[in-house]
Amino acid sequence: MILLINHYIKALHKIFKAKNILLVTHRRPDGDALASISAMMELCIGMEKKFSAYSADPAPAHYHFLPHVEKIVNDKNQLDFSSFDLIIALDCGSLDRTTLSQEISERSEDQFVIEFDHHPRVDEYSDLEIRYLEASSTAEILYYFFKGNNIKFNKNLANCILTGILTDTGNFLYPSTTDETIKIASKMLLHGARFPVILEHTWRNKSMGGMKIWGQAMSNLQINKKYNIAFTVLTREDINRYQVSDEELEGVSGFLSNLSDVNALLFLREEDNGRIKGSLRTSHPKIDISRLATHLGGGGHPKASGFMLKGKLEKTKTGWQIN
Numbered sequence: 001m002i003l004l005i006n007h008y009i010k011a012l013h014k015i016f017k018a019k020n021i022l023l024v025t026h027r028r029p030d031g032d033a034l035a036s037i038s039a040m041m042e043l044c045i046g047m048e049k050k051f052s053a054y055s056a057d058p059a060p061a062h063y064h065f066l067p068h069v070e071k072i073v074n075d076k077n078q079l080d081f082s083s084f085d086l087i088i089a090l091d092c093g094s095l096d097r098t099t100l101s102q103e104i105s106e107r108s109e110d111q112f113v114i115e116f117d118h119h120p121r122v123d124e125y126s127d128l129e130i131r132y133l134e135a136s137s138t139a140e141i142l143y144y145f146f147k148g149n150n151i152k153f154n155k156n157l158a159n160c161i162l163t164g165i166l167t168d169t170g171n172f173l174y175p176s177t178t179d180e181t182i183k184i185a186s187k188m189l190l191h192g193a194r195f196p197v198i199l200e201h202t203w204r205n206k207s208m209g210g211m212k213i214w215g216q217a218m219s220n221l222q223i224n225k226k227y228n229i230a231f232t233v234l235t236r237e238d239i240n241r242y243q244v245s246d247e248e249l250e251g252v253s254g255f256l257s258n259l260s261d262v263n264a265l266l267f268l269r270e271e272d273n274g275r276i277k278g279s280l281r282t283s284h285p286k287i288d289i290s291r292l293a294t295h296l297g298g299g300g301h302p303k304a305s306g307f308m309l310k311g312k313l314e315k316t317k318t319g320w321q322i323n
């Protein structure tokens with residue numbers, strides 16, 4: 001973090017100077033994405049800055065407790081991109097994830113882009129890249145950014161940072177959790193973050209259908225003996241039968257990766273657009289599962305990564321096949 005201190009100072013200076021800021025996070029925003037954009041909105045409000053916040057998809061209802069989430073715009077046509085002199089991308093591993101590829105790559109010279117992210121770099125698109133792969137979450141990087149600039153942690157900031165950390169570490173279960181992550185979480189409690197309230201919204205939020213679909217994912221679990229990889233699938237039929245939204249499936253792969261004595265876990269699920277989403281997890285210290293994800297056209301972290309494939313899942317005598 002010490003290495004990045006100059007970046008943190010420069011980033012705050014840019015915010016200080018900016019006349020109109022665009023905060024952007026990825027499509028289908030998760031807890032870390034929303035917590036990070038909320039924390040930055042809190043900062044902009046505190047600094048009396050003019051800003052807009054954007055994600056291509058709406059925030060799931062269980063994240064509405066985060067401060068200022070209602071301000072996030074989901075339709076980019078509502079943004080006058082040329083009016084922004086500073087664009088801050090949060091938790092977007094690639095330009096594509098911002099859903100503003102064209103706007104950002106064709107920006108004018110007086111539009112500056114800052115990126116805060118903890119995913120491995122896919123492409124270079126920002127003017128100031130604040131990327132820290134060892135951080136559990138983008139929210140954790142924002143902690144270093146606020147701390148490095150001596151910004152006081154009020155309750156809203158503390159709640160945002162703790163939410164990002166908790167959701168991106170599966171409540172401290174995933175290997176991305178470091179001693180630093182836990183120290184920061186503890187500091188956020190001291191600054192007024194409300195752990196039980198966050199858990200109530202982010203974790204104890206499953207519907208009956210949600211519980212049943214988790215059960216379905218578990219009962220479909222099999223082990224590929226050749227590679228010692230556990231795998232499970234959820235077809236569109238499964239998902240439709242329990243009438244659950246995709247948000248309810250958040251965390252399934254993390255939970256299934258608790259299975260002992262396997263090298264890795266693969267979770268395939270059919271999306272409603274003819275695509276199959278694959279999630280890969282490993283707790284094995286020597287395995288970098290992102291190499292398999294990259295091979296399949298995706299990417300991510302060494303311990304948690306994913307990919308998308310076109311096709312349909314079909315059951316065969318020996319297992320599952322993608323057609």
Ligand SMILES: [Mn+2]
Pocket residue numbers: 032033091118136137138168
């Ligand atoms: Mn994240």
